[in-house]
Amino acid sequence: MPRGLLRIVALVALCLGGTAAAEPLVSSSSILPLWPQSMVEQAPTRGPEHVGRSGKGNGAVSNISNARLEIYRPEHPDGTAVVIMGGGGYFRIQIGNEAQPAAQWLAAIGVTAAVLYYRLPADGWPAVAPFQDGQRAVRLLRAHAAEYGVDPAKIGVLGMSAGGNLAAITATRFDQRFYPPLDAADQLSPRPDFAGLVYPVISLQPPYDGTRSRRELGTQGDAVQAYSAELHVSGATPPTFLAHAADDPIAAVGQSLVMFGALRAKSVPAELHVFENGGHGWGLGQPGSLVSAWPRLFAAWARSHGFMGGAAPPQAAPHQRDDD
Numbered sequence: 001m002p003r004g005l006l007r008i009v010a011l012v013a014l015c016l017g018g019t020a021a022a023e024p025l026v027s028s029s030s031i032l033p034l035w036p037q038s039m040v041e042q043a044p045t046r047g048p049e050h051v052g053r054s055g056k057g058n059g060a061v062s063n064i065s066n067a068r069l070e071i072y073r074p075e076h077p078d079g080t081a082v083v084i085m086g087g088g089g090y091f092r093i094q095i096g097n098e099a100q101p102a103a104q105w106l107a108a109i110g111v112t113a114a115v116l117y118y119r120l121p122a123d124g125w126p127a128v129a130p131f132q133d134g135q136r137a138v139r140l141l142r143a144h145a146a147e148y149g150v151d152p153a154k155i156g157v158l159g160m161s162a163g164g165n166l167a168a169i170t171a172t173r174f175d176q177r178f179y180p181p182l183d184a185a186d187q188l189s190p191r192p193d194f195a196g197l198v199y200p201v202i203s204l205q206p207p208y209d210g211t212r213s214r215r216e217l218g219t220q221g222d223a224v225q226a227y228s229a230e231l232h233v234s235g236a237t238p239p240t241f242l243a244h245a246a247d248d249p250i251a252a253v254g255q256s257l258v259m260f261g262a263l264r265a266k267s268v269p270a271e272l273h274v275f276e277n278g279g280h281g282w283g284l285g286q287p288g289s290l291v292s293a294w295p296r297l298f299a300a301w302a303r304s305h306g307f308m309g310g311a312a313p314p315q316a317a318p319h320q321r322d323d324d
Contacts (some may be wrong), residue, residue: 032069038286044124070115072103078110078151078309087161089212091122098283127220132178143185156194162213164200168229171195171233172192195240202255203228233262239269243294245278
């Protein structure tokens with residue numbers, strides 16, 4: 001077994017109380033392009049994708065022209081799928097140390113995981129491009145649900161840092177068409193059934209407007225209103241899990257607090273975990289650290305809502321739109 005996968009299995013064992021050895025491992029990964037080749041050929045980016053090899057950018061990907069999903073399929077799917085959106089301030093995507101480890105962990109516990117390689121405003125794409133990719137990713141995964149052994153009503157999103165902003169907008173602005181329909185997949189709902197937001201950038205408003213995400217999205221005149229997720233929470237926003245460190249120096253913990261408050265104000269089921277320390281960009285978290293508890297907490301929360309192998313909660317209320 002490759003060393004990287006051995007580490008993931010060890011992390012799964014820690015997250016799930018030592019039971020992971022009996023769980024199915026990922027069987028394979030495959031690529032699902034988001035857009036027709038004609039759109040890829042119009043990309044403002046040129047040349048191959050860039051993969052960071054050092055420092056905080058190690059394993060991070062940029063210069064993306066071919067937006068796509070990298071699908072990790074478990075040997076025995078439990079019917080749930082999750083689109084994973086790594087962070088990186090909309091100028092790169094933390095694939096190697098955030099998105100892929102999360103995908104391998106999810107696949108190891110039976111969840112079909114899809115890492116999203118989304119287009120970046122820093123590469124010359126318009127600010128709306130990553131949000132187009134988020135909507136298209138959920139729709140395509142829903143369109144391919146039968147092929148992947150997924151229940152189309154059990155598709156979630158999991159975002160970290162700037163990817164948390166992308167996941168939060170995907171979860172709150174699903175009724176806004178970010179692009180014109182292309183095919184039958186675009187007739188399907190882009191609304192995720194649940195959302196996980198880990199050290200997310202939520203708001204572009206003061207006092208949270210000092211992030212790289214705010215700067216990169218600022219090429220769109222109304223970006224602050226359009227991409228501050230707390231402004232778009234409604235009664236139809238899916239159940240949401242949040243995890244943050246109190247000492248986060250990049251995305252202040254207030255980002256998650258303001259989102260939690262907005263969710264509670266609209267009676268959206270929500271769970272928030274604030275860890276005393278952990279900083280930013282922890283991915284699955286180093287074994288033994290406070291923040292390494294979040295995967296176990298997220299899995300337990302998801303199961304309580306009927307996802308990731310859990311039974312549906314009794315007398316669950318139907319989703320209702322609240323436009324107040």
